[in-house]
Amino acid sequence: xxxxxxxxxxxxxxxxxxxxxxxxxxxxxxxxxxxxxxxxxxxxxxxxxxxxxxxxxxxxxxxxxxxxxxxxxxxxxxxxxxxxxxxxxxxxxxxxxxxxxxxxxxxxxxxxxxxxxxxxxxxxxxxxxxxxxxxxxxxxxxxxxxxxxxxxxxxxxxxxxxxxxxxxxxxxxxxxxxxxxxxxxxxxxxxxxxxxxxxxxxxxxxxxxxxxxxxxxxxxxxxxxxxxxxxxxxxxxxxxxxxxxxxxxxxxxxxxxxxxxxxxxxxxxxxxxxxxxxxxxxxxxxxxxxxxxxxxxxxxxxxxxxxxxxxxxxxxxxxxxxxxxxxxxxxxxxxxxxxxxxxxxxxxxxxxxxxxx
Amino acid sequence: xxxxxxxxxxxxxxxxxxxxxxxxxxxxxxxxxxxxxxxxxxxxxxxxxxxxxxxxxxxxxxxxxxxxxxxxxxxxxxxxxxxxxxxxxxxxxxxxxxxxxxxxxxxxxxxxxxxxxxxxxxxxxxxxxxxxxxxxxxxxxxxxxxxxxxxxxxxxxxxxxxxxxxxxxxxxxxxxxxxxxxxxxxxxxxxxxxxxxxxxxxxxxxxxxxxxxxxxxxxxxxxxxxxxxxxxxxxxxxxxxxxxxxxxxxxxxxxxxx
Numbered sequence: 001x002x003x004x005x006x007x008x009x010x011x012x013x014x015x016x017x018x019x020x021x022x023x024x025x026x027x028x029x030x031x032x033x034x035x036x037x038x039x040x041x042x043x044x045x046x047x048x049x050x051x052x053x054x055x056x057x058x059x060x061x062x063x064x065x066x067x068x069x070x071x072x073x074x075x076x077x078x079x080x081x082x083x084x085x086x087x088x089x090x091x092x093x094x095x096x097x098x099x100x101x102x103x104x105x106x107x108x109x110x111x112x113x114x115x116x117x118x119x120x121x122x123x124x125x126x127x128x129x130x131x132x133x134x135x136x137x138x139x140x141x142x143x144x145x146x147x148x149x150x151x152x153x154x155x156x157x158x159x160x161x162x163x164x165x166x167x168x169x170x171x172x173x174x175x176x177x178x179x180x181x182x183x184x185x186x187x188x189x190x191x192x193x194x195x196x197x198x199x200x201x202x203x204x205x206x207x208x209x210x211x212x213x214x215x216x217x218x219x220x221x222x223x224x225x226x227x228x229x230x231x232x233x234x235x236x237x238x239x240x241x242x243x244x245x246x247x248x249x250x251x252x253x254x255x256x257x258x259x260x261x262x263x264x265x266x267x268x269x270x271x272x273x274x275x276x277x278x279x280x281x282x283x284x285x286x287x288x289x290x291x292x293x294x295x296x297x298x299x300x301x302x303x304x305x306x307x308x309x310x311x312x313x314x315x316x317x318x319x320x321x322x323x324x325x326x327x328x329x330x331x332x333x334x335x336x337x338x339x340x341x342x343x344x345x346x347x348x349x350x351x352x353x354x355x356x357x
Numbered sequence: 358x359x360x361x362x363x364x365x366x367x368x369x370x371x372x373x374x375x376x377x378x379x380x381x382x383x384x385x386x387x388x389x390x391x392x393x394x395x396x397x398x399x400x401x402x403x404x405x406x407x408x409x410x411x412x413x414x415x416x417x418x419x420x421x422x423x424x425x426x427x428x429x430x431x432x433x434x435x436x437x438x439x440x441x442x443x444x445x446x447x448x449x450x451x452x453x454x455x456x457x458x459x460x461x462x463x464x465x466x467x468x469x470x471x472x473x474x475x476x477x478x479x480x481x482x483x484x485x486x487x488x489x490x491x492x493x494x495x496x497x498x499x500x501x502x503x504x505x506x507x508x509x510x511x512x513x514x515x516x517x518x519x520x521x522x523x524x525x526x527x528x529x530x531x532x533x534x535x536x537x538x539x540x541x542x543x544x545x546x547x548x549x550x551x552x553x554x555x556x557x558x559x560x561x562x563x564x565x566x567x568x569x570x571x572x573x574x575x576x577x578x579x580x581x582x583x584x585x586x587x588x589x590x591x592x593x594x595x596x597x598x599x600x601x602x603x604x605x606x607x608x609x610x611x612x613x614x615x
Contacts, residue, residue, distance in 0.1 A: 200611050256561040263558060266548045276544050279608045280558065283540065286604050290565040290597050 003334050010331025018176040018324050024157075025050040026164030027118035030106050036127040038093040043074070045108060047083045047116070048164060054082075055110040062087040063151050064122060065105040070096050073149035091124065092145030101125040107151060114157035118166065163318050167236055174232045175321065176328040181225030183329045184336040188218035189257075191340070193285040196278035205351065208274040211281060212264065213344035215257055217336055222254045237302055245299040249291045256284045256291075270356060396485050403481060403489035410468075411497075417464060418497075425457045425505050433512045443516040443578045450509055451571050454502045454530065455563070461501055462494050462538035463555050466546035483613040484606055491539050491602075498531035516578050522587070523577035526570060529591070533566040533598050540605040543612050569594045 031044040045062060052060060062074040062085070074087035085108075095102055106121035165172055192214035199207035229247070230240035241247060263280055267273035411418055432449050433441075441449065469477075477486060506527065510517075517523045538559055545554040569590050576587045 200608075252561045252564050255557075259557045259561060263544070263548070263554060266550055266554060268549075272547065275611060276547055279611050280544055282608060283601075283604055284562065286600050287562045287565065287597075290593070290600070294593055294596070295565050295568055 004338050007331050007334030007338055010327045011335055014176050014180075014324055014328035014331055018173050018328065021320070021324075022161050023049050023170060023172070024116070024161045024164045025113035026116045026166070027106055027108055027121070028166075030118065030121045033121070034123040034125060035091060036125045037091055037095060038127050039091050041089040041091055043087045043089060043106075043122070045085050045087060045106060047085070047108065047113075048169070049113075050108075050116070051082050051112045052079045052085050052110070054112040060085065060108070060110040062109075063107040063149070064089065064091075064124075065107055065117075065151065066096055066102065066146055069150070070146035071107070071149060071151050072146060093127070094145070095124065095126050096146045099126065109154050111155050113155075115154040116164065160320055160323075162320055168232075171232055171235045172321075174228060176324050178225060178228040178232055179325070180329040180332040181221050181228060184221045184332050185218050185225060187333050188214045188221065188336055188340060189285060189288070191337075192218060193282055196281040199274065199278045200282075203271065203275065205270075205274070205356070206348070208278065209344050209347045209351070211278060212261075213340050213347060215260060215281065216343060217340035219254060219257050220339070221332075221336055222250065222257070226250055226254070233302075242302060244302045245296050246301055246303050249295055253288055253291050256288065260284060396482055399481050399485040400489055403486055404493060407489060407493040411493075414468070417468070421457065421461045421501065422504065424460055425453065425501060426508060428453050428456060429505065429508050429512055441513045443580055444575075446509075446513060446516055447571055447574055447578055447580070449513075450505070451530075451567060451574070453505050453509065455534070455567060457501050457505060458498050458531075458534040459538060459555065459559065461497055462535065463542050463545070463552065465490050465494060465539055466543045467551055478613065483610045486613070487539070487543070487605060487609045491535055491605075494535040494539050495531050498535050499528060502527045502531055518579035519577045523574060525591075526573045526577060529573070529594050529598070530566070530570045533570070533594065533601070534563065536598060536601045536605060537563050537566065540601070540609065543609065547612070565597055566594065569597070 026048045028046045028048045030046070032041075035041045043062070043064075057077060057079055060077050060079065062077060063071040065071040072089060072092060074089050076088045078086040078088075080086060102124055103120040104122045104124055105117055105119050107115065107117045109115040162172055192211045195207045195211035195214065198204075199211060226247075229250075233242060233244075233247075234240040237244075260277060260280055264273050264277040267276065432453060436445070436449070466474075506523075538555075541559040541562065542551075542555055545551040545558060548554050573587055573590045573594070575581055576585070576590075581587075
């Protein structure tokens, strides 16, 4: 009983906290997106969840970063509103290593929101007019223009908020609902296989009911995971189905279990159907391992942590997200087992009333 | 020597067998090896029986060969006789092999009547029976896929650059298809709608093997970037085959006893 209450509490916690906590401030985009060296640039910076006007104008600092030791800082900054500011730069005449063009990272820092950055914000092109007047680029490159204004004294704000990520923005919250579905699916399928193995050892109809009930609930969570993933993909990748290798393999995994249910029902004697279904369930589960853990490593994927990692790396979660993510997994798992136990009890009563038990 | 499952499953004798998975599953492989060592004559006889049966029912194998030929021509003509690029060649070739294999293997359990299966059940170890069928089907599929390759090359051209690797892929493919399809056909043969069941049960299971095979044959066709290596694919394929073959030997006795 206690675990049923716990599952409800945890799922409600994941739903409410996961949806209510705000995102950290971030930089959505800058305008213009290209510039040439030596230019006097007025850069508009668009923030997300930011409060530019809460800080003194002198406290806001903006940089365009080349690498960890080279950057150029804005000379004057004008705050237009909470989410827009204008930063004026005098760009150095040459790029640090004499390239034709490079991508710079925009960094905004002020006491209210802390530091936020946008990678590859601005494309800086070497102005060829400077090159014609002199000798080769490398001799004229001077590092001092890029190292005079170092990035330092950044403000780090510690509060309970989710990380800001470009491209996915608010949909980062789907981590608490999409990813746990796969954990629950795996746990339920393991339970299903466990009871199939037990059924082969001792043909008790109760083991068969349990194997089928866990597989059915696992399938339900598989579809939920697929749909939450498609909603997310529609937002982050532009379309709900992009034939990503993990989408394909998941669809195939669900087909395997649908075939399992067809097999169960295609025998006249229930005992024979149960035994062969148990055999197929074990076989299918074993072929699920290469589908979900070996094949996706062989192909490029749009999912995070695509190369060599079946899910995502530890760097994709921060501590605030962990505080919601792990309870969410536990809550949904308990809920999944609850649903499965109801399904099994229903089936047991159904079988008894039909004299099949 | 008794297979432990034979007692565990029989209802009428009602011998209580306590089920201890931890003691049961690891014992399987040594059991298999011992079984193979002691009963290799059974295996030879059963394999001979498969060949004899095929020879007596020559129309069946001729039918499959004709199926392969027709399918290759249909595939070629349906692609509007266009110049088939190596990429498309690869896909179409493996589709032909896949469908030919599934049709060749599906009969391995269906063709023999229930009475005759009862006769085998009394004489032979189930594991030996399955092993003989898998070995026989591997050879059959190897012949069929070589035949498809030769015919397909005549019709649609032969873009294979690394012949050795391609033949290795064919061999590994026949082995993988044979293991998975033989096992699934033993399940499907028990049901009434065995042809449909055979397809829906085996296609999802065969997919990891098929993906690895097409990947490997892309190497043989020179479609991969020059620095990519195929050792990983071969290891993956052998690993999948290993998982499947172990499972089929563990699970087959449960299907077989009826």
